[in-house]
Amino acid sequence: MDHAATDAATDAATDTVPAAVPAPVPAGWPTTEAEARAVQDRLRPQVVLDEDGPVPGEGLVTGVDVAYDDERDLVAAAAVVLDARTLEVVERATALGRISFPYVPGLLAFRELPAVLAALGALKSPPGLVVCDGYGLAHPRRFGLAAHLGVLTGLPALGIAKNPFTFSYEEPGAARGAVAALVDGTEEVGRAVRTRDGVKPVFVSVGHRVSLDRACAHALHLAPRYRLPETTRRADALCRRALAEASSSS
DNA sequence: GCGACAG
DNA sequence: ATCTTGTCGC
Numbered sequence: 001m002d003h004a005a006t007d008a009a010t011d012a013a014t015d016t017v018p019a020a021v022p023a024p025v026p027a028g029w030p031t032t033e034a035e036a037r038a039v040q041d042r043l044r045p046q047v048v049l050d051e052d053g054p055v056p057g058e059g060l061v062t063g064v065d066v067a068y069d070d071e072r073d074l075v076a077a078a079a080v081v082l083d084a085r086t087l088e089v090v091e092r093a094t095a096l097g098r099i100s101f102p103y104v105p106g107l108l109a110f111r112e113l114p115a116v117l118a119a120l121g122a123l124k125s126p127p128g129l130v131v132c133d134g135y136g137l138a139h140p141r142r143f144g145l146a147a148h149l150g151v152l153t154g155l156p157a158l159g160i161a162k163n164p165f166t167f168s169y170e171e172p173g174a175a176r177g178a179v180a181a182l183v184d185g186t187e188e189v190g191r192a193v194r195t196r197d198g199v200k201p202v203f204v205s206v207g208h209r210v211s212l213d214r215a216c217a218h219a220l221h222l223a224p225r226y227r228l229p230e231t232t233r234r235a236d237a238l239c240r241r242a243l244a245e246a247s248s249s250s
Numbered sequence: 251g252c253g254a255c256a257g
Numbered sequence: 258a259t260c261t262t263g264t265c266g267c
Contacts, residue, residue: 066257068258103258105255111258112257134256144256165256203256
């Protein structure tokens with residue numbers, strides 16, 4: 001059971017009250033797969049790739065994640081703001097909504113973003129860098145979740161995924177800190193980053209306004225102890241809790 | 251045509 | 258993502 005007790009204690013120490021507002025689907029949100037792909041192609045040119053982005057270990061970093069209850073057609077998103085230097089929780093927010101899009105590989109953003117945007121909007125703190133559970137430019141049309149979120153919010157964003165998706169990679173060295181290219185054919189779309197000795201790497205890609213080198217540095221700074229970054233671990237725990245509370249009440 | 255496929 | 262027990266290891 002992990003370190004649930006430790007995490008729960010830390011969460012309880014947070015003074016911020018999670019918001020549980022219904023997440024409306026943004027106006028004009030696509031309904032069909034063809035529309036969704038057209039939206040990606042239209043927004044793709046707005047991705048900014050010539051900024052280094054925030055310095056790892058400085059300022060605020062926000063993790064976002066989503067949990068689903070298909071039976072009840074419920075979705076819960078969480079946004080957890082951390083102090084990048086200490087990795088302490090600064091603020092948390094959640095948002096509930098209806099599932100607005102099915103899971104389709106390559107179109108994940110349309111399923112996750114409405115609730116995520118609502119949770120981000122409920123924060124009082126500026127989010128700083130946003131860390132997504134998934135991919136950014138490592139995407140069939142180079143416009144994954146993290147790139148999409150970055151363009152819609154203007155915030156620097158990056159993606160850290162648990163699986164290589166359709167891409168391939170050379171196994172990085174066994175030591176924490178080792179990296180290897182994540183490639184789509186000959187193009188480097190991201191990197192496999194080893195955050196723990198001898199444990200499967202995470203897959204990092206640029207979203208918006210962050211360089212790949214710096215995105216990888218953020219991944220390592222955010223995961224000092226576990227394979228996954230604290231941002232996703234915190235957001236994952238919070239959205240699951242919010243979903244459970246929503247499902248068990250009215 | 252068939253299988254794979256972030257979450 | 259989600260369904261799920263015990264179990265090996267630090």
